[in-house]
Amino acid sequence: MKLKIAVRILGHKPPDLDTAVLTKWHSDLWEIHENKIDTFPLNGDCDLDYWGYSDAGLQSKAQAVAAADFTLYILNVPLEANYYFRRIKKNVGCISLFEVADVLRTHSIPIENLVLRMLYNSTMIHLRKGCLPPIGELAALAHHETKGCIFDMAGIKTDIVFSCHRPILCDTCRAAASADQVSKETIEVFAKEIKGIKKRLYYRAADWVKQKPLLALFASAIFALLLGIAGSLIASYAYEKIQTKAPNQALEPTTMAVTPAASHPSRQP
Numbered sequence: 001m002k003l004k005i006a007v008r009i010l011g012h013k014p015p016d017l018d019t020a021v022l023t024k025w026h027s028d029l030w031e032i033h034e035n036k037i038d039t040f041p042l043n044g045d046c047d048l049d050y051w052g053y054s055d056a057g058l059q060s061k062a063q064a065v066a067a068a069d070f071t072l073y074i075l076n077v078p079l080e081a082n083y084y085f086r087r088i089k090k091n092v093g094c095i096s097l098f099e100v101a102d103v104l105r106t107h108s109i110p111i112e113n114l115v116l117r118m119l120y121n122s123t124m125i126h127l128r129k130g131c132l133p134p135i136g137e138l139a140a141l142a143h144h145e146t147k148g149c150i151f152d153m154a155g156i157k158t159d160i161v162f163s164c165h166r167p168i169l170c171d172t173c174r175a176a177a178s179a180d181q182v183s184k185e186t187i188e189v190f191a192k193e194i195k196g197i198k199k200r201l202y203y204r205a206a207d208w209v210k211q212k213p214l215l216a217l218f219a220s221a222i223f224a225l226l227l228g229i230a231g232s233l234i235a236s237y238a239y240e241k242i243q244t245k246a247p248n249q250a251l252e253p254t255t256m257a258v259t260p261a262a263s264h265p266s267r268q269p
């Protein structure tokens, strides 16, 4: 059975956050509650020194949706201790785009990828623990080393890019999930689905060109050559068509001249 996750925006919605990507995402493990992402105002000022919002300050603003297994809020403001994800109360988590959204934009990674990463991260935690545990336990489930894994701590926020483009579930996290009675089949489905979290095609192609410039140059030369050959073949074919059509058109006036005589039997001898 799929987990039902309520996803909401709290405060300003970044114009480049495409919520349709999230609602249209297919997963066999989770679904967005009511298949919609509503936006709610973030009323009240910050209560921390660095323009941040504390867990306690957000608790009254971020309500849990009772019909969902858990609720995730997306915010633009800094959270307590400048984390990008915090569990602020039972079954309610907050994803902060503060700073990480700019990091993702710099690397041409859609912001939706971060939300998907956290949806899968929270899903696996829920599968393992049956709930979203307090922030201290959540932190213990992540590893400090950056491996491109869904459970990277990404304490240095720029490291988030490695788990927002083709992330993995590393061997350590697979073993931990297995130890928490998550089935082998579920782990395989999870690992397969997170592979779909990636940059858009244009930027993947641009990355390939950056990584293999000589091969890209060779490929573009071959492509230009093939394009030239294709153009020549099309031109030859068109020319032949015109040539074969031209003699038929030349005969048409003679035919027209003969036809009236043939169509009047009275004039025939």
Ligand SMILES: [Zn+2]
Residues within 6 Å of the ligand: 143, 147, 149, 150, 151, 152, 169, 170, 171, 172, 173, 174
């Ligand atoms: Zn891992």
